[in-house]
Amino acid sequence: MQLGRLNHVGIAVPDLASAIAHYQEVLGATDITEPFDLPEQGVKVCFVNTPGHDGTEGTQLELLAPLSEDSPVTGFLAKNPLGGQHHVCFEVPDIGEARAEFERQGKRILGPTRIGAHGTPIFFIHPKDMMGQLTEIMETPKGNH
Ligand SMILES: CC[C@@H](C(=O)O)C(=O)SCCNC(=O)CCNC(=O)[C@H](O)C(C)(C)COP(=O)(O)OP(=O)(O)OC[C@H]1O[C@@H](n2cnc3c(N)ncnc32)[C@H](O)[C@@H]1OP(=O)(O)O
Numbered sequence: 497m498q499l500g501r502l503n504h505v506g507i508a509v510p511d512l513a514s515a516i517a518h519y520q521e522v523l524g525a526t527d528i529t530e531p532f533d534l535p536e537q538g539v540k541v542c543f544v545n546t547p548g549h550d551g552t553e554g555t556q557l558e559l560l561a562p563l564s565e566d567s568p569v570t571g572f573l574a575k576n577p578l579g580g581q582h583h584v585c586f587e588v589p590d591i592g593e594a595r596a597e598f599e600r601q602g603k604r605i606l607g608p609t610r611i612g613a614h615g616t617p618i619f620f621i622h623p624k625d626m627m628g629q630l631t632e633i634m635e636t637p638k639g640n641h
């Protein structure tokens with residue numbers, strides 16, 4: 497297993513509009529995407545794009561609000577009503593190979609591989625098998641290899 501680029505940090509928030517205002521007004525974020533629903537993931541999401549140095553690509557914060565009571569972020573927000581860091585997402589060149597490798601290591605993979613917010617396949621690994629950190633693995637978008 498080879499660690500790839502940090503694609504995004506997922507942040508659970510109770511309310512997207514307030515969170516967007518916070519990142520704009522307190523942190524000076526100037527590039528925030530329009531929120532959109534991902535019903536198959538149970539979340540409403542938008543991205544805060546952070547700039548890189550010298551024209552390099554920065555990374556993203558992924559702001560996540562629940563779409564329903566059975567959303568995967570509902571339980572997290574019940575325990576953390578202000579919201580907080582929910583997951584980290586690393587890129588890999590081949591999602592099938594990565595999944596097989598984590599399975600070989602005995603890590604608990606949460607559900608099937610599915611298409612994520614960036615349009616490429618993703619899966620999640622249980623935080624209790626990843627030193628307390630819910631970990632998303634995503635295939636690098638074509639053209640970014
Ligand atoms: C926007 C789309 C997509 C993308 O393309 O980027 C996304 O990122 S979608 C993001 C939301 N989707 C997911 O998170 C899917 C995977 N998550 C899950 O399957 C569940 O959320 C979970 C991780 C299994 C947690 O389930 P839940 O029912 O909320 O909690 P449990 O009670 O089962 O928790 C067990 C244990 O784990 C601790 N925990 C829970 N969530 C986290 C977390 N985010 N980070 C760290 N630890 C977490 C929880 O506190 C429990 O610990 P104990 O209390 O010690 O038992």
Ligand SMILES: [Co+2]
Nearest residue numbers: 506558585632
């Ligand atoms: Co994510």
